[in-house]
Amino acid sequence: MRAPISEIFSSVQGEGKYVGVRQLFIRFVGCNLNCGYCDTEDMLAADKCDLENDAILTNPVELTEILPYINKCLQIKHHSISLTGGEPLLHTDFINELAVHTDCPLFLETNGTLVENLAKVIDNISIISMDIKMPDAIGQELWQQHREFLQLAKQKEKDIYVKIVIARETLVADFNKALDLLQNIDDNILLILQPMTPTGGYNAPSPEQVLLWQEKALKKINNVRVIAQTHRLIGQR
Numbered sequence: 001m002r003a004p005i006s007e008i009f010s011s012v013q014g015e016g017k018y019v020g021v022r023q024l025f026i027r028f029v030g031c032n033l034n035c036g037y038c039d040t041e042d043m044l045a046a047d048k049c050d051l052e053n054d055a056i057l058t059n060p061v062e063l064t065e066i067l068p069y070i071n072k073c074l075q076i077k078h079h080s081i082s083l084t085g086g087e088p089l090l091h092t093d094f095i096n097e098l099a100v101h102t103d104c105p106l107f108l109e110t111n112g113t114l115v116e117n118l119a120k121v122i123d124n125i126s127i128i129s130m131d132i133k134m135p136d137a138i139g140q141e142l143w144q145q146h147r148e149f150l151q152l153a154k155q156k157e158k159d160i161y162v163k164i165v166i167a168r169e170t171l172v173a174d175f176n177k178a179l180d181l182l183q184n185i186d187d188n189i190l191l192i193l194q195p196m197t198p199t200g201g202y203n204a205p206s207p208e209q210v211l212l213w214q215e216k217a218l219k220k221i222n223n224v225r226v227i228a229q230t231h232r233l234i235g236q237r
């Protein structure tokens, strides 16, 4: 079973509900979206897989090539394996095969758009971190895909939380649409407001915007936290 992977590394989860836990990150190559602010856009087409100090493999890598490295890393107690990218749900067969070869819980970091692919792997996924994408950052509206994605995760009673990356440029009308979407699904879902790390012409939200938008969100969603990308602050990948 093969898949294109740009890097595998052990680090501290820097975002969202599980910030601070130790995770083994598997970053898949390729994405079905093109977020203007993507901080991994340089790895979306990587032809090599970086196993930190152990090896540089050529993509697509065979699962059996990387299992020894994964198992070596997991000799240190890890909370979970973070499947990220790129968009990990483009590689469902590989994810299901990986699940056969590890007892470590699988954590899905996803753009929340590929609901048919989620259905193929969801029984092997323990935790879902799902982005709701703001249309100005991706040039399209994905509300229906996000709605179906959330509905499937709720139906399967998965541990799921939602992240919205907010920039100075994010439109309040889009933010309100995201809040309405979430409120109609579950007003108790955990919503993370993730301030944009400036890149690609996008700016961090102003301090006032962060507080005002959290207050706005708290009028519709009961659990709203503001958490920046903390791994950058501690020099972690």
Ligand SMILES: C[S@@+](CC[C@H](N)C(=O)[O-])C[C@H]1O[C@@H](n2cnc3c(N)ncnc32)[C@H](O)[C@@H]1O
Pocket (backbone or CB within 6 Å): 031, 037, 038, 039, 040, 084, 085, 086, 087, 088, 109, 110, 111, 112, 130, 131, 163, 165, 194, 195, 196, 197, 198, 199, 229
């Ligand atoms: C690189 S993406 C990969 C997983 C999946 N494709 C997604 O977008 O959720 C992982 C997380 O990083 C966030 N992210 C990417 N670039 C960012 C930036 N410049 N500032 C803040 N968060 C960013 C995404 O919004 C997403 O929550």
Ligand SMILES: Nc1nc2[nH]cc(C(=O)O)c2c(=O)[nH]1
Pocket (backbone or CB within 6 Å): 011, 012, 013, 014, 015, 025, 040, 084, 085, 109, 231, 236, 237
């Ligand atoms: N430390 C660390 N935490 C993360 N949380 C989500 C990440 C991602 O790129 O998916 C990420 C990442 O790239 N590094």
Ligand code: SF4
Pocket (backbone or CB within 6 Å): 031, 032, 033, 034, 035, 037, 038, 039, 040, 041, 085, 086, 087, 111
């Ligand atoms: S969906 Fe995720 S990986 Fe794809 S472009 Fe957006 S932030 Fe980057």
Ligand SMILES: [Mg+2]
Pocket (backbone or CB within 6 Å): 039, 040
């Ligand atoms: Mg990252």
